[in-house]
Amino acid sequence: MASVSDAELKEMTQDERARALGMTTEQLTGQSMYIEFDPDATDRFTYPWAPEVDFNKRTEIDTDTMTSTEVNSKIRALMAEGYGTIVLKNPRGKHSLGVGILSRLNLIIEGSTGYFGVGLIDGPNVRISGRVGWSCAENMMSGTVMIEKNAGSTFGAAMRGGDLVCRGSVGSRTGIDQKGGTIIVGGDTGALSGFMMQRGRMVVCGNAGKNLGDSMYDGTIYVGGEIKSLGVDAVTAELTELDKAWLTRKLTQYGLMPDKGVDHFTKIVAGKQLWNYDNLEPNEKKLIL
Amino acid sequence: MAGHQYRGSEIKDVDQFLKDAAGLETEREKEIGQHIGYRYDVNLVPDYSRITPFLKQYMEVMGWDDLNWLEDVHMGYEEGAPAVFDRNINGWVRVPDTIDLPDNQQDRDMIARELLIKFQMSDRHPLVNLRKAYMKF
Numbered sequence: 001m002a003s004v005s006d007a008e009l010k011e012m013t014q015d016e017r018a019r020a021l022g023m024t025t026e027q028l029t030g031q032s033m034y035i036e037f038d039p040d041a042t043d044r045f046t047y048p049w050a051p052e053v054d055f056n057k058r059t060e061i062d063t064d065t066m067t068s069t070e071v072n073s074k075i076r077a078l079m080a081e082g083y084g085t086i087v088l089k090n091p092r093g094k095h096s097l098g099v100g101i102l103s104r105l106n107l108i109i110e111g112s113t114g115y116f117g118v119g120l121i122d123g124p125n126v127r128i129s130g131r132v133g134w135s136c137a138e139n140m141m142s143g144t145v146m147i148e149k150n151a152g153s154t155f156g157a158a159m160r161g162g163d164l165v166c167r168g169s170v171g172s173r174t175g176i177d178q179k180g181g182t183i184i185v186g187g188d189t190g191a192l193s194g195f196m197m198q199r200g201r202m203v204v205c206g207n208a209g210k211n212l213g214d215s216m217y218d219g220t221i222y223v224g225g226e227i228k229s230l231g232v233d234a235v236t237a238e239l240t241e242l243d244k245a246w247l248t249r250k251l252t253q254y255g256l257m258p259d260k261g262v263d264h265f266t267k268i269v270a271g272k273q274l275w276n277y278d279n280l281e282p283n284e285k286k287l288i289l
Numbered sequence: 290m291a292g293h294q295y296r297g298s299e300i301k302d303v304d305q306f307l308k309d310a311a312g313l314e315t316e317r318e319k320e321i322g323q324h325i326g327y328r329y330d331v332n333l334v335p336d337y338s339r340i341t342p343f344l345k346q347y348m349e350v351m352g353w354d355d356l357n358w359l360e361d362v363h364m365g366y367e368e369g370a371p372a373v374f375d376r377n378i379n380g381w382v383r384v385p386d387t388i389d390l391p392d393n394q395q396d397r398d399m400i401a402r403e404l405l406i407k408f409q410m411s412d413r414h415p416l417v418n419l420r421k422a423y424m425k426f
Contacts, residue, residue, distance in 0.1 A: 009421060021422040043343070044410040045350040048417055055352060104351050124354050140378075142358035143351075160376065161358025180361040199331045200361060220332050246334040253354050269332065 046123075053084035053120050059253035064090040068097055079105060093133070098126060101143075115152075118145055121162075134171075137164045139182060146254065153190065156183045159200065172209065175202050178219060186256050193222050194268070195231065203247065203265075205256055213268050221268040222247060224258060235271040243267060300330065303394050310369030328366045329394065335360055336395045343403050356402065364394070364401035373401040375408065376416050382408055 060186035095114035112130030122141035170192030191209035207225035214231020312324040
């Protein structure tokens with residue numbers, strides 16, 4: 001592949017850029033992509049393209065008259081200027097606020113957000129003082145999200161990593177299709193929570209609704225209160241000392257540790273009677289990882 | 290090891306899939322010629338007493354009190370070699386032969402987390418070129 005400068009790339013169409021960088025010359029074989037590590041590589045903690053931000057450099061945005069797109073563009077511009085702590089004032093339930101933030105940042109939202117808030121994030125620490133609508137932190141990759149009040153349905157849907165915490169109660173289908181990370185609910189969760197969960201951990205300090213963990217492939221659900229009913233192929237398992245240590249650490253970290261400790265939590269895992277991985281091609285199985 | 294569970298057959302020792310790459314055990318696996326399920330315990334939560342200085346530093350830089358997304362990263366075993374799965378490229382990244390593997394999965398997981406960070410943040414990660422190709426200027 002010939003070396004191409006950023007200036008040359010900038011003049012190209014997307015299709016031309018993809019060809020110039022050899023993206024169309026590789027064949028997808030469905031096999032594992034083996035790449036050797038370079039143990040002598042420079043230690044770095046952020047992506048090469050991530051803006052250098054300083055947590056101590058703080059600013060505020062009054063979002064009252066702005067659209068969601070304008071707010072999200074403004075956040076990116078401020079990060080490029082090095083702001084590491086950004087406060088959003090007057091969000092007034094706008095949808096899709098704070099989506100697609102792919103590096104470290106402290107984002108503080110003073111108020112409530114609408115649907116799909118802080119989705120697709122990879123790294124930031126978000127604090128929301130109000131409530132959140134449907135699908136908060138959907139497809140979250142890493143970082144922490146803390147909601148002080150209640151959350152809507154499909155909280156943390158398809159989440160892949162990080163900590164998603166709601167101090168209040170959440171709606172139904174919490175963590176549907178969860179593929180990693182930790183969801184913590186301080187109150188109760190609705191029906192079909194953990195539906196088709198594939199891995200990761202969910203902690204519910206209160207009660208869980210009907211069909212908890214229905215059709216879950218893997219992962220673990222811990223419930224401190226009562227469970228209305230378990231879903232298909234969700235079974236109870238022994239709470240190990242390692243589980244207790246992890247629960248204690250996690251709940252203490254977010255100020256949600258129950259007075260009576262964690263010994264009363266019920267652990268739910270997949271019974272794995274519904275597993276049909278042997279019917280899939282090997283590359284399809286890898287996608288589930 | 291506490292919290293260590295595996296579907297189909299128990300993981301008998303930490304080197305099981307290094308010694309037996311195919312891992313065909315049940316009748317069904319032998320019939321289809323393919324191992325079913327993971328080659329490590331995906332539900333194993335980290336033992337924070339084994340965390341490395343590099344990972345502590347990473348947590349500090351990111352402003353996290355724990356391993357965050359790295360809690361889901363484990364050392365796996367593909368085709369008889371230790372490797373770590375990189376979700377950003379949907380593929381396995383091989384652990385260099387020069388690294389001595391500890392005798393327990395928890396310490397191996399910490400090594401896998403450290404190596405994955407170093408790889409993902411490096412300029413030679415495939416996402417660097419992918420981003421150049423498809424990003425909006």
